[in-house]
Amino acid sequence: RVQATFEAERSELANVAGMIPGKRKEEIVVFSAHYDHLGIGRPIAGDSIYNGANDDASGTTAVISLAAFFKQQPQPERSLVFVAFTAEEMGGYGSRYFSQQFDPEHITAMFNIEMIGIEAEKGPASAYITGFDRSSLGNIMQQAVQGSMYNFHPDPYPEQNLFYRSDNATLARLGVPAHTIATTPMKPNQPHYHKPSDEFSTVNTQHITHIIRAIALGAMPVVSGEQTPSRVDKSQVN
Structure with missing residues (x-):
């Protein structure tokens, strides 16, 4: 028989979001990333600060840059929401809360951006899209x-x-064409993933710039209302 005493603390967390209203106000396109990381953890080589430069300050940088870019353009056909999520590393609590604030049928697409600070295996101007075959967004x-x-x-x-x-994942489970765009090779020997060495000095800023430009160009048919991606089949999402 073991007895233990636990103390729980309640913490307030916050997503950070902004919107550019479109002509079709109820058709929403989301650009997202998470701004949290692991904080202070087990020291590795004397370093206990897990900065998260690639995971996911690179994605947050993309969201901010895309917001600035689209703000300079004529009013988009669809409304654009730019959001930096909290608590992704804790289980996606920020995106779960966000998904409860909208009717998923009004969300046309979600471009979630993760770890674009390291080149993809297919080259410096390429990115992969998770769940590519689950909707037509990747092909668009x-x-x-x-x-x-x-x-x-x-x-x-x-x-x-x-x-x-x-x-x-949360919005995809609701049928939204919601996919993550990333570049970092996710192999077991990835040297900086969830490690203190994920620092600014280990990311490629020129590569980040290329991928931000690629996303802006790739998203344009959806932002402009010219194309609408097919929905994710909710029955096929765990």
Whole structure:
């Protein structure tokens, strides 16, 4: 028989979001990333600060940059929501809360951006999309960048179940074409994933810039209302 005493503390968490209203106000396109990381953890080589430069300050940088870009453009056809989620690393609590604030039928697509600070295996101007075959969003993006230096391709790490491991998963379970765009090779020997060495010095800022431009270009047919991605089949999502 073991007796133990636990003390629980309640903490307030916050998502950070902004919107550019579109002409079709109830058709919403979401650009997202998570701004939290692991904080202070087990020291490795004397370093206990888990900064999260790639995971996911790189994605948060993309969301801010995309918001600035689209703000400079004419009013979009669809409303654009830019959100930085809290508590992704704790279980996606920020995106879960966010999904409860909208009717999922009004969300046309979600571009969730994760770990774009390290080049993809297919080259510096390419990114992979998780759950590529679950909606037509990936194909729309790839068609939009044809003729450019950029390339979007299916997630090459299906064994990692990345579709379910980021903030896109909550909305995808509700039928939204919600996918994560990433570049970092997710192999067992990834040297900086969830380690203190995930610092600014280990990310490629030029690569981040390329991928932000690629996402802006790839998202344009959806933002403009020219194309609407097919919905995710909720019955096929765990």
